Amino acid sequence: MTRTLEWQVRVGLSEEDGTTRAEAVLDTGSEKLIGHGVARCNPQDVDVPVIGDELAASRAMKDVAAQLMKAADHELETVGAGPASGPVAPPYAWSDTTA
Incomplete structure (x- = not known):
């Protein structure tokens, strides 16, 4: 099966008094x-708005x-493909084994 999808992402930013x-x-x-995300400029740091953005x-x-991963994990469990309980391995990590 071949499919093509396009998902849209919109990011809105606002800054006030050193908080983005x-x-x-x-x-x-x-x-x-x-x-949602927040960044605060340390009062001792130079205010560089793009960094806060x-x-x-x-x-x-x-x-x-994280929300998308949680939804995928739930759907995997629903079809019997995911772990029913217990910790889930980190999705973005190097293997702990050495060659």
Whole structure:
């Protein structure tokens, strides 16, 4: 089976008094996942707005990614393909074994 899909991601940013807030929305066509992220500039640091934008946006997208992974894990369990209980191995890591 061949399929092609396109999911839309929208990231909105706002900054006020050294705090940047981001909202990431993933629209799959059948559902929307909304993630949030915040970045605060340390008063002793130079205020570089783009850094706050990048941190807040990445945190919002990480929130969406966690929600998407949770949904996938649930669907895997529903069809009997995932672990019923217990810890789940980290999805983004190098193997602990050595060659």
